[in-house]
Amino acid sequence: MTTETTDMKFSDDALEFIDRIKKRYPEGKQKSALLPVLHLAQAEFGGWLSSETMDYVASILNILPVEVYEVASFYSMFNLSPVGMCVIEVCRTGPCWLLGAEDIVDYLENKLGIKVGQTTADGMFTLKTVECLAACGTAPVIQLGETYLENMNIEKVDKMLSDCRTNVKEPISHWSKKHIKKEQA
Numbered sequence: 001m002t003t004e005t006t007d008m009k010f011s012d013d014a015l016e017f018i019d020r021i022k023k024r025y026p027e028g029k030q031k032s033a034l035l036p037v038l039h040l041a042q043a044e045f046g047g048w049l050s051s052e053t054m055d056y057v058a059s060i061l062n063i064l065p066v067e068v069y070e071v072a073s074f075y076s077m078f079n080l081s082p083v084g085m086c087v088i089e090v091c092r093t094g095p096c097w098l099l100g101a102e103d104i105v106d107y108l109e110n111k112l113g114i115k116v117g118q119t120t121a122d123g124m125f126t127l128k129t130v131e132c133l134a135a136c137g138t139a140p141v142i143q144l145g146e147t148y149l150e151n152m153n154i155e156k157v158d159k160m161l162s163d164c165r166t167n168v169k170e171p172i173s174h175w176s177k178k179h180i181k182k183e184q185a
Helices: 012-022 030-044 051-061 065-074 094-098 101-112 154-167 178-184
Strands: 086-091 125-130 142-144 147-149
Touching (some): 012 030, 030 065, 086 101, 101 125, 101 154, 142 154
Parallel strands (some): 086 125
8 A cells, every 4th residue: 555656746736835835944944844844745645754755855845865754753743654544643641541541542442453553454544652742631632633632531432433434535634735725825
């Protein structure tokens, strides 16, 4: 299941957006645009960052590919292998774990028939655990794309899964292409 191509190219809207982002920084400091460009690349190229995608981003920003790999591999919000339409990220740090995140992960693994880091056979869900989502007061927390789901329990997890199966028609990402339109307004 790979989406790599040899003719990779951002959409015209995305290229215009990238040019606007790069202009925010002084000449020679285009690496500063790396995070938003990686988010855009992940949204445009199948929800994950292949080596080819990261090389393309490096060429757009005129930086070394290793500089892109270092950043993409550091942040859990970037996927370095194919993922499902819905990436379920469960906070695994202290407050969430103490308030039931471990039970939620176990439940999701059993319900979906996958382990953390895997994707369901139908390509709908990928399960990840991540470091602190900075919502300790409403633990346990799940991040689904740009949305935080707080005070989670098994009933809310079932509703989340049902809603995803019913309503999700395209991949949910941390950063969607709609941000291009917001920036143009």
